Amino acid sequence: MSDHPQLKEMKKKIRTEAKALAASLAPEYRRSASDAVFRAVTAMPEYREAETIFCFVSMPSEVDTHPLIRDALTKNKRVCVPKCLSLGHMEAYPITSMEKDLEPGTWNIPEPREGILPVSPEELDLVIVPCCAAAPDGRRLGFGGGFYDRFLLRTDAFRALICYGRLLREDIPTGEYDLRMDAVISEQGVLRPGI
Numbered sequence: 001m002s003d004h005p006q007l008k009e010m011k012k013k014i015r016t017e018a019k020a021l022a023a024s025l026a027p028e029y030r031r032s033a034s035d036a037v038f039r040a041v042t043a044m045p046e047y048r049e050a051e052t053i054f055c056f057v058s059m060p061s062e063v064d065t066h067p068l069i070r071d072a073l074t075k076n077k078r079v080c081v082p083k084c085l086s087l088g089h090m091e092a093y094p095i096t097s098m099e100k101d102l103e104p105g106t107w108n109i110p111e112p113r114e115g116i117l118p119v120s121p122e123e124l125d126l127v128i129v130p131c132c133a134a135a136p137d138g139r140r141l142g143f144g145g146g147f148y149d150r151f152l153l154r155t156d157a158f159r160a161l162i163c164y165g166r167l168l169r170e171d172i173p174t175g176e177y178d179l180r181m182d183a184v185i186s187e188q189g190v191l192r193p194g195i
């Protein structure tokens with residue numbers, strides 16, 4: 001099934017606005033917000049206690065996740081990153097080095113190299129989720145591939161969305177497949193909508 005045409009239009013409009021806003025963010029803001037998100041995530045008990053984490057490898061327009069992936073590897077956590085296998089379908093692949101195990105993949109996002117075996121989503125303790133825009137109560141708008149809504153159904157892991165504070169907005173539309181996040185982390189702090 002796919003979203004209702006009206007919902008699809010609303011999502012498309014907000015995606016266009018959010019992408020333009022993300023592209024307009026000053027490099028200085030990106031750096032300081034990314035630093036603050038890094039500090040906030042690494043202080044969370046869900047991160048400190050996680051043995052296996054799944055984290056997207058950021059594109060230049062997103063909150064920088066490279067320091068987080070490095071930190072988790074340094075702390076000897078098992079770190080998995082997404083690989084898109086087809087539209088809407090991704091799997092988690094463990095990496096031990098950002099330099100050795102990643103290569104340019106779909107949409108030029110770095111992805112795990114060939115030859116690594118995937119980890120079952122059931123083994124994940126924490127998923128760091130990207131977004132195009134999000135609401136403070138955990139509603140999320142992604143980039144339209146439906147990757148995360150399908151993937152997160154297969155795991156009980158804690159869902160931590162990370163986002164620039166400037167991309168948070170109240171009017172995020174949701175449909176039957178859109179899942180709520182357990183935490184929304186920006187440079188403004190950690191929101192835990194469930195509590």
Ligand SMILES: Nc1nc2c(c(=O)[nH]1)N(C=O)[C@@H](CNc1ccc(C(=O)N[C@@H](CCC(=O)O)C(=O)O)cc1)CN2
Binds near residue numbers: 090142
């Ligand atoms: N860093 C990162 N990795 C990720 C995601 C993500 O959001 N961020 N994904 C989350 O699902 C999956 C990839 N999903 C994607 C879905 C759509 C487009 C897309 O439409 N790209 C535009 C250009 C995007 C831009 O530069 O603004 C295009 O191809 O025209 C890209 C990735 C898995 N890996």
Ligand SMILES: Nc1ncnc2c1ncn2[C@@H]1O[C@H](COP(=O)(O)OP(=O)(O)OP(=O)(O)O)[C@@H](O)[C@H]1O
Binds near residue numbers: 144
């Ligand atoms: N669990 C699911 N089962 C079937 N269809 C789904 C599921 N999740 C999403 N879809 C469909 O996939 C399409 C894309 O979904 P949506 O626009 O919500 O993607 P997104 O959350 O923005 O993308 P992403 O998670 O990749 O960042 C929609 O038509 C949606 O109805």
